[in-house]
Amino acid sequence: MRTTHSTFSLAGHTIHLVTFDPATFTDADLLWLPHYAQLADAGRKRKADHLAGRIAASHALRDHTVPGIGPSGEPLWPEGIAGSITHGGTQAMAVVTHEQHALIGIDCEAILPDREAREIKDGIVDTLEEIVLSRSGKPFALALTLVFSAKESLFKALFPRVKTYLGFDSARITHINEESLTLALTRPLAGFDEGTPFTLHWLCDGARAITLLPYSPAAGPLRSSPQRSR
Known part of the structure:
Protein backbone atom coordinates (compact mmCIF):
# COMPACT_ATOMS: atom_id res chain seq x y z
CA MET A 1 0.00 0.00 0.00
CA ARG A 2 1.36 3.41 -0.92
CA THR A 3 1.90 5.61 2.16
CA THR A 4 3.63 8.83 3.18
CA HIS A 5 4.70 9.75 6.72
CA SER A 6 4.91 13.17 8.35
CA THR A 7 4.64 14.62 11.84
CA PHE A 8 3.10 17.59 13.61
CA SER A 9 3.00 18.78 17.20
CA LEU A 10 -0.04 19.12 19.43
CA ALA A 11 0.12 19.92 23.15
CA GLY A 12 3.82 19.15 23.17
CA HIS A 13 3.35 15.66 21.71
CA THR A 14 4.58 14.50 18.32
CA ILE A 15 1.72 13.15 16.23
CA HIS A 16 2.72 10.72 13.49
CA LEU A 17 0.55 11.10 10.40
CA VAL A 18 0.35 8.47 7.66
CA THR A 19 -1.49 9.35 4.47
CA PHE A 20 -2.34 6.29 2.43
CA ASP A 21 -3.94 5.28 -0.86
CA PRO A 22 -6.53 2.54 -0.16
CA ALA A 23 -6.70 1.71 -3.87
CA THR A 24 -3.13 0.43 -3.70
CA PHE A 25 -3.78 -1.92 -0.78
CA THR A 26 -3.41 -5.68 -1.27
CA ASP A 27 -3.82 -8.49 1.23
CA ALA A 28 -0.13 -9.23 0.87
CA ASP A 29 0.59 -5.89 2.59
CA LEU A 30 -0.79 -7.32 5.81
CA LEU A 31 2.07 -9.81 6.03
CA TRP A 32 4.10 -6.92 7.48
CA LEU A 33 1.93 -7.24 10.61
CA PRO A 34 2.84 -9.97 13.13
CA HIS A 35 -0.91 -10.40 13.80
CA TYR A 36 -1.99 -10.43 10.13
CA ALA A 37 -3.94 -13.68 10.59
CA GLN A 38 -6.34 -11.94 12.99
CA LEU A 39 -7.51 -9.73 10.11
CA ALA A 40 -8.26 -12.54 7.69
CA ASP A 41 -12.03 -12.04 7.85
CA ALA A 42 -11.99 -8.22 7.91
CA GLY A 43 -13.24 -6.14 4.99
CA ARG A 44 -10.86 -4.41 2.62
CA LYS A 45 -11.41 -0.95 4.16
CA ARG A 46 -10.87 -2.26 7.68
CA LYS A 47 -7.64 -3.94 6.61
CA ALA A 48 -6.28 -0.81 4.91
CA ASP A 49 -7.25 1.44 7.84
CA HIS A 50 -5.73 -0.96 10.36
CA LEU A 51 -2.48 -1.26 8.40
CA ALA A 52 -2.13 2.53 8.09
CA GLY A 53 -2.75 2.95 11.81
CA ARG A 54 -0.12 0.37 12.70
CA ILE A 55 2.38 2.00 10.33
CA ALA A 56 1.81 5.31 12.12
CA ALA A 57 2.21 3.54 15.49
CA SER A 58 5.45 1.92 14.37
CA HIS A 59 6.82 5.35 13.43
CA ALA A 60 5.76 6.67 16.84
CA LEU A 61 7.50 3.81 18.65
CA ARG A 62 10.68 4.30 16.57
CA ASP A 63 11.86 0.70 17.00
CA HIS A 64 9.73 -1.00 14.35
CA THR A 65 7.50 -2.50 17.05
CA VAL A 66 3.92 -3.05 15.87
CA PRO A 67 1.14 -2.98 18.51
CA GLY A 68 -0.95 -6.14 18.47
CA ILE A 69 -4.72 -6.47 18.85
CA GLY A 70 -6.30 -6.89 22.28
CA PRO A 71 -9.42 -8.93 23.06
CA SER A 72 -11.67 -5.92 22.46
CA GLY A 73 -9.80 -4.75 19.37
CA GLU A 74 -7.66 -2.26 21.26
CA PRO A 75 -3.95 -1.73 20.42
CA LEU A 76 -1.55 -3.63 22.67
CA TRP A 77 1.37 -1.32 23.43
CA PRO A 78 4.80 -2.38 24.73
CA GLU A 79 5.33 -2.43 28.49
CA GLY A 80 5.78 1.08 29.92
CA ILE A 81 4.26 2.85 26.91
CA ALA A 82 0.79 4.34 26.48
CA GLY A 83 -0.41 5.16 22.99
CA SER A 84 -3.40 5.85 20.80
CA ILE A 85 -4.31 5.44 17.13
CA THR A 86 -6.98 7.03 14.98
CA HIS A 87 -7.81 6.71 11.31
CA GLY A 88 -10.36 7.98 8.86
CA GLY A 89 -10.59 8.55 5.14
CA THR A 90 -7.07 8.29 3.78
CA GLN A 91 -5.19 9.24 6.94
CA ALA A 92 -4.10 7.55 10.15
CA MET A 93 -2.41 9.05 13.21
CA ALA A 94 -0.63 7.69 16.25
CA VAL A 95 0.86 9.17 19.41
CA VAL A 96 2.73 7.60 22.32
CA THR A 97 4.06 8.59 25.72
CA HIS A 98 6.70 6.90 27.83
CA GLU A 99 5.52 8.53 31.05
CA GLN A 100 4.61 5.86 33.57
CA HIS A 101 0.86 5.49 34.21
CA ALA A 102 0.01 8.31 31.78
CA LEU A 103 -3.17 8.18 29.73
CA ILE A 104 -3.30 9.37 26.14
Whole structure:
Protein backbone atom coordinates (compact mmCIF):
# COMPACT_ATOMS: atom_id res chain seq x y z
CA MET A 1 0.00 0.00 0.00
CA ARG A 2 1.36 3.41 -0.92
CA THR A 3 1.90 5.61 2.16
CA THR A 4 3.63 8.83 3.18
CA HIS A 5 4.70 9.75 6.72
CA SER A 6 4.91 13.17 8.35
CA THR A 7 4.64 14.62 11.84
CA PHE A 8 3.10 17.59 13.61
CA SER A 9 3.00 18.78 17.20
CA LEU A 10 -0.04 19.12 19.43
CA ALA A 11 0.12 19.92 23.15
CA GLY A 12 3.82 19.15 23.17
CA HIS A 13 3.35 15.66 21.71
CA THR A 14 4.58 14.50 18.32
CA ILE A 15 1.72 13.15 16.23
CA HIS A 16 2.72 10.72 13.49
CA LEU A 17 0.55 11.10 10.40
CA VAL A 18 0.35 8.47 7.66
CA THR A 19 -1.49 9.35 4.47
CA PHE A 20 -2.34 6.29 2.43
CA ASP A 21 -3.94 5.28 -0.86
CA PRO A 22 -6.53 2.54 -0.16
CA ALA A 23 -6.70 1.71 -3.87
CA THR A 24 -3.13 0.43 -3.70
CA PHE A 25 -3.78 -1.92 -0.78
CA THR A 26 -3.41 -5.68 -1.27
CA ASP A 27 -3.82 -8.49 1.23
CA ALA A 28 -0.13 -9.23 0.87
CA ASP A 29 0.59 -5.89 2.59
CA LEU A 30 -0.79 -7.32 5.81
CA LEU A 31 2.07 -9.81 6.03
CA TRP A 32 4.10 -6.92 7.48
CA LEU A 33 1.93 -7.24 10.61
CA PRO A 34 2.84 -9.97 13.13
CA HIS A 35 -0.91 -10.40 13.80
CA TYR A 36 -1.99 -10.43 10.13
CA ALA A 37 -3.94 -13.68 10.59
CA GLN A 38 -6.34 -11.94 12.99
CA LEU A 39 -7.51 -9.73 10.11
CA ALA A 40 -8.26 -12.54 7.69
CA ASP A 41 -12.03 -12.04 7.85
CA ALA A 42 -11.99 -8.22 7.91
CA GLY A 43 -13.24 -6.14 4.99
CA ARG A 44 -10.86 -4.41 2.62
CA LYS A 45 -11.41 -0.95 4.16
CA ARG A 46 -10.87 -2.26 7.68
CA LYS A 47 -7.64 -3.94 6.61
CA ALA A 48 -6.28 -0.81 4.91
CA ASP A 49 -7.25 1.44 7.84
CA HIS A 50 -5.73 -0.96 10.36
CA LEU A 51 -2.48 -1.26 8.40
CA ALA A 52 -2.13 2.53 8.09
CA GLY A 53 -2.75 2.95 11.81
CA ARG A 54 -0.12 0.37 12.70
CA ILE A 55 2.38 2.00 10.33
CA ALA A 56 1.81 5.31 12.12
CA ALA A 57 2.21 3.54 15.49
CA SER A 58 5.45 1.92 14.37
CA HIS A 59 6.82 5.35 13.43
CA ALA A 60 5.76 6.67 16.84
CA LEU A 61 7.50 3.81 18.65
CA ARG A 62 10.68 4.30 16.57
CA ASP A 63 11.86 0.70 17.00
CA HIS A 64 9.73 -1.00 14.35
CA THR A 65 7.50 -2.50 17.05
CA VAL A 66 3.92 -3.05 15.87
CA PRO A 67 1.14 -2.98 18.51
CA GLY A 68 -0.95 -6.14 18.47
CA ILE A 69 -4.72 -6.47 18.85
CA GLY A 70 -6.30 -6.89 22.28
CA PRO A 71 -9.42 -8.93 23.06
CA SER A 72 -11.67 -5.92 22.46
CA GLY A 73 -9.80 -4.75 19.37
CA GLU A 74 -7.66 -2.26 21.26
CA PRO A 75 -3.95 -1.73 20.42
CA LEU A 76 -1.55 -3.63 22.67
CA TRP A 77 1.37 -1.32 23.43
CA PRO A 78 4.80 -2.38 24.73
CA GLU A 79 5.33 -2.43 28.49
CA GLY A 80 5.78 1.08 29.92
CA ILE A 81 4.26 2.85 26.91
CA ALA A 82 0.79 4.34 26.48
CA GLY A 83 -0.41 5.16 22.99
CA SER A 84 -3.40 5.85 20.80
CA ILE A 85 -4.31 5.44 17.13
CA THR A 86 -6.98 7.03 14.98
CA HIS A 87 -7.81 6.71 11.31
CA GLY A 88 -10.36 7.98 8.86
CA GLY A 89 -10.59 8.55 5.14
CA THR A 90 -7.07 8.29 3.78
CA GLN A 91 -5.19 9.24 6.94
CA ALA A 92 -4.10 7.55 10.15
CA MET A 93 -2.41 9.05 13.21
CA ALA A 94 -0.63 7.69 16.25
CA VAL A 95 0.86 9.17 19.41
CA VAL A 96 2.73 7.60 22.32
CA THR A 97 4.06 8.59 25.72
CA HIS A 98 6.70 6.90 27.83
CA GLU A 99 5.52 8.53 31.05
CA GLN A 100 4.61 5.86 33.57
CA HIS A 101 0.86 5.49 34.21
CA ALA A 102 0.01 8.31 31.78
CA LEU A 103 -3.17 8.18 29.73
CA ILE A 104 -3.30 9.37 26.14
CA GLY A 105 -6.02 9.40 23.51
CA ILE A 106 -6.26 10.85 20.00
CA ASP A 107 -9.15 11.09 17.57
CA CYS A 108 -9.77 12.66 14.18
CA GLU A 109 -13.21 13.32 12.71
CA ALA A 110 -14.54 14.92 9.54
CA ILE A 111 -16.38 18.08 10.52
CA LEU A 112 -20.08 17.34 10.35
CA PRO A 113 -22.41 19.18 7.97
CA ASP A 114 -24.71 21.47 9.96
CA ARG A 115 -27.89 19.57 9.12
CA GLU A 116 -26.40 16.22 10.13
CA ALA A 117 -24.99 17.71 13.34
CA ARG A 118 -28.43 18.89 14.41
CA GLU A 119 -30.00 15.55 13.51
CA ILE A 120 -27.60 13.48 15.66
CA LYS A 121 -26.82 15.91 18.50
CA ASP A 122 -29.10 14.19 21.03
CA GLY A 123 -26.94 11.07 20.85
CA ILE A 124 -23.80 13.05 21.68
CA VAL A 125 -24.74 15.85 24.07
CA ASP A 126 -27.51 16.57 26.54
CA THR A 127 -29.40 19.84 27.02
CA LEU A 128 -26.82 21.39 29.35
CA GLU A 129 -23.98 20.50 27.00
CA GLU A 130 -25.86 22.01 24.08
CA ILE A 131 -25.94 25.30 25.99
CA VAL A 132 -22.14 25.14 26.38
CA LEU A 133 -21.83 24.63 22.62
CA SER A 134 -24.15 27.53 21.83
CA ARG A 135 -22.12 29.84 24.08
CA SER A 136 -18.77 28.79 22.62
CA GLY A 137 -19.00 31.25 19.73
CA LYS A 138 -18.20 28.48 17.26
CA PRO A 139 -20.43 27.12 14.49
CA PHE A 140 -22.65 24.44 15.99
CA ALA A 141 -21.46 21.71 13.63
CA LEU A 142 -17.80 22.38 14.47
CA ALA A 143 -18.48 22.51 18.20
CA LEU A 144 -20.43 19.25 18.11
CA THR A 145 -17.72 17.55 16.05
CA LEU A 146 -15.12 18.65 18.59
CA VAL A 147 -17.17 17.24 21.46
CA PHE A 148 -17.76 13.97 19.60
CA SER A 149 -14.04 13.66 18.89
CA ALA A 150 -13.00 14.71 22.41
CA LYS A 151 -15.20 12.08 24.01
CA GLU A 152 -13.71 9.47 21.69
CA SER A 153 -10.21 10.58 22.70
CA LEU A 154 -11.09 10.44 26.39
CA PHE A 155 -12.64 7.00 26.13
CA LYS A 156 -9.63 5.66 24.19
CA ALA A 157 -7.35 6.97 26.93
CA LEU A 158 -9.48 5.45 29.71
CA PHE A 159 -10.07 2.07 28.05
CA PRO A 160 -6.83 0.45 29.28
CA ARG A 161 -8.12 1.03 32.82
CA VAL A 162 -11.87 0.54 32.56
CA LYS A 163 -11.76 -2.31 30.00
CA THR A 164 -15.22 -1.42 28.75
CA TYR A 165 -16.66 0.86 26.07
CA LEU A 166 -18.21 4.06 27.35
CA GLY A 167 -21.27 5.91 26.12
CA PHE A 168 -21.29 9.58 25.22
CA ASP A 169 -23.17 10.22 28.46
CA SER A 170 -20.14 9.11 30.51
CA ALA A 171 -18.57 12.58 30.18
CA ARG A 172 -19.95 16.08 29.77
CA ILE A 173 -18.48 19.08 27.96
CA THR A 174 -18.06 22.02 30.34
CA HIS A 175 -15.87 24.47 28.41
CA ILE A 176 -14.49 25.18 24.93
CA ASN A 177 -11.97 27.81 23.90
CA GLU A 178 -9.73 28.44 20.90
CA GLU A 179 -7.27 25.67 21.66
CA SER A 180 -8.71 23.33 24.27
CA LEU A 181 -11.88 21.99 25.82
CA THR A 182 -12.79 20.36 29.11
CA LEU A 183 -14.78 17.20 29.74
CA ALA A 184 -15.99 16.12 33.17
CA LEU A 185 -16.92 12.57 34.12
CA THR A 186 -20.60 12.05 34.89
CA ARG A 187 -19.86 9.00 37.07
CA PRO A 188 -16.85 7.44 38.82
CA LEU A 189 -14.56 5.58 36.43
CA ALA A 190 -11.30 3.70 36.85
CA GLY A 191 -10.31 5.42 40.08
CA PHE A 192 -11.46 8.88 38.92
CA ASP A 193 -14.25 10.57 40.84
CA GLU A 194 -17.45 11.81 39.26
CA GLY A 195 -16.81 15.34 38.02
CA THR A 196 -13.10 14.79 37.38
CA PRO A 197 -12.10 17.27 34.63
CA PHE A 198 -9.95 16.36 31.65
CA THR A 199 -8.41 19.00 29.41
CA LEU A 200 -8.13 18.07 25.73
CA HIS A 201 -6.37 20.03 23.01
CA TRP A 202 -7.77 20.45 19.54
CA LEU A 203 -7.03 21.81 16.12
CA CYS A 204 -8.79 21.95 12.78
CA ASP A 205 -6.99 20.97 9.62
CA GLY A 206 -9.15 21.70 6.62
CA ALA A 207 -12.36 19.68 6.89
CA ARG A 208 -11.31 17.61 9.90
CA ALA A 209 -11.01 18.13 13.64
CA ILE A 210 -8.30 16.50 15.76
CA THR A 211 -8.47 16.15 19.54
CA LEU A 212 -5.80 14.93 21.95
CA LEU A 213 -5.98 14.03 25.62
CA PRO A 214 -2.58 13.90 27.33
CA TYR A 215 -3.16 13.01 31.00
CA SER A 216 -0.32 12.91 33.50
CA PRO A 217 -1.26 11.36 36.88
CA ALA A 218 1.41 13.46 38.58
CA ALA A 219 0.28 16.81 37.19
CA GLY A 220 -3.37 16.14 36.37
CA PRO A 221 -4.84 17.01 32.96
CA LEU A 222 -2.15 18.85 31.00
CA ARG A 223 -2.77 22.44 29.99
CA SER A 224 -0.19 23.31 27.37
CA SER A 225 -0.87 25.21 24.17
CA PRO A 226 -0.99 23.35 20.85
CA GLN A 227 1.61 24.08 18.20
CA ARG A 228 1.63 22.65 14.75
CA SER A 229 4.44 22.05 12.33
CA ARG A 230 4.99 19.75 9.40
